[in-house]
Amino acid sequence: MLDQIVNSLKERKDLAGWTVRHIITRGAQVYAVPQQVEARRTVTGERYRIDVLRQTSGLDGNAAMGSGDATILPGGDISTSIEKAVLVASLVSNPVHTLPGPASIPDVQLIDTDLQSDSATVTMDAMDRIRTAASKNPDVGLTAAECFGETHTTHLVNSRGMDAEQEATEINIEFVLHSQRGETEVETFREMSARRVADLNIEDEISKRGRHTLDLFEATTAPSWQGPVVLRDDVLATFITSGILQTLGSAGSKYAKISPWEIGKSVFRSEVKGEPLTVWANRCIPFGTNSSRFDEEGVPAQRLPLVRENELVNFWASQRYADYLDFPATGAFGGVEIAPGTSPATALLAEPHAEIIQFSWFNPDTITGDFATEIRLGYLIQDGKRIPFRGGQLVGNYLDALANAHWSAETGFFGNYLGPHTIRLNDIKIAGLAG
Numbered sequence: 001m002l003d004q005i006v007n008s009l010k011e012r013k014d015l016a017g018w019t020v021r022h023i024i025t026r027g028a029q030v031y032a033v034p035q036q037v038e039a040r041r042t043v044t045g046e047r048y049r050i051d052v053l054r055q056t057s058g059l060d061g062n063a064a065m066g067s068g069d070a071t072i073l074p075g076g077d078i079s080t081s082i083e084k085a086v087l088v089a090s091l092v093s094n095p096v097h098t099l100p101g102p103a104s105i106p107d108v109q110l111i112d113t114d115l116q117s118d119s120a121t122v123t124m125d126a127m128d129r130i131r132t133a134a135s136k137n138p139d140v141g142l143t144a145a146e147c148f149g150e151t152h153t154t155h156l157v158n159s160r161g162m163d164a165e166q167e168a169t170e171i172n173i174e175f176v177l178h179s180q181r182g183e184t185e186v187e188t189f190r191e192m193s194a195r196r197v198a199d200l201n202i203e204d205e206i207s208k209r210g211r212h213t214l215d216l217f218e219a220t221t222a223p224s225w226q227g228p229v230v231l232r233d234d235v236l237a238t239f240i241t242s243g244i245l246q247t248l249g250s251a252g253s254k255y256a257k258i259s260p261w262e263i264g265k266s267v268f269r270s271e272v273k274g275e276p277l278t279v280w281a282n283r284c285i286p287f288g289t290n291s292s293r294f295d296e297e298g299v300p301a302q303r304l305p306l307v308r309e310n311e312l313v314n315f316w317a318s319q320r321y322a323d324y325l326d327f328p329a330t331g332a333f334g335g336v337e338i339a340p341g342t343s344p345a346t347a348l349l350a351e352p353h354a355e356i357i358q359f360s361w362f363n364p365d366t367i368t369g370d371f372a373t374e375i376r377l378g379y380l381i382q383d384g385k386r387i388p389f390r391g392g393q394l395v396g397n398y399l400d401a402l403a404n405a406h407w408s409a410e411t412g413f414f415g416n417y418l419g420p421h422t423i424r425l426n427d428i429k430i431a432g433l434a435g
Helices: 002-011 078-090 113-117 119-135 202-218 233-240 244-248 251-255 319-325 398-402
Strands: 017-033 036-057 063-072 141-158 163-181 184-194 225-232 279-282 303-308 335-338 353-359 370-382 385-390 393-397 405-407 411-413 417-420 422-431
Touching (some): 119 163, 184 202
Antiparallel strands (some): 017 036, 163 184, 353 370, 370 385
16 A cells, blocks of 8 residues: 555655655553453554645745645545645645655664564563562552553655665553552552563562652651752653753754754853753664654654753754754654763762652743642652652752753663763752641
């Protein structure tokens, strides 16, 4: 069917360009309740995504470019779907832009071979590990768990001669741990995604979350705090990849005059009191959850220097915005990579400090960087004590926080983030519920 779609598009003389992606998904899903595996499913999916460009005219009469898209399922009506996409494109008047041409596609490690070959067995094994690990803590019970394992195959063809394929695996797990003392009940929820099962660290994660669940019984109301706050591991990854670097470092944002960043100038609006920041937008991280050999347009993956020693080096750019701003087309952002710091992690844990273990949801303003996010669980560490607390909000500005921070020399890999596994934000506020 891909050949039929391509041939139909080639026959259209009214198109300035087109891209077709044939996407196949296959995998398995496992669901568990406290005492048993509740359901197992095999899942398959197949679709064709068509994107078309059509020359149009702007209100000023100058040449413009319209874009439209359509999705076709196997056996679907090709002509009607293309016609709908072309109709949408005829109503759009963007500045003229092009599509990526043929280019060398890098090899990027994206596949767990066991998951690729037998997703049913791998997902069931992962579920068994979750249930076994949870059973080792008699004071905590597994309320529910899910495990999805999939392989995604993409074949991309475009009107400029690009023809590329890639395959990637993905495994997602979720679980809820519960405990009860008298009338008091507590629970923790965790979701994780990875390309490889090995990167999930299932046993360690459940053991750690079990301890956190029990600590909730002792948790106080959140203190009011101004000072050092430590983020580690997956919480740090959540903070770093929250969308601000992606938004402000985007050529699209620069074109829309949303981003104040300028190449060769500091990305910070205030004095840098901490360690200098160096960042890559890296779509080549081995087994990274945002890695790919090529993106949705077909632009090959690369490790793009974004910020070096606090100064912006490049904007990441789709082909469209690269054409608009005369930048190199870098393709999708990918994962965040940050250079190691100079301090051992143990030095960053010096008292006093607060540590955030889990946010309810970290959703900063991706343009201003401001945030005020609820804390699901944290600890106040001072005077030799580690006191759990819940509630309250971590309040501040993302870039201001990074301008006064120290990073660990030790690094870790967390799916969409590669870099120091510990950060000490030297002066930030917790708006607490207790004085």
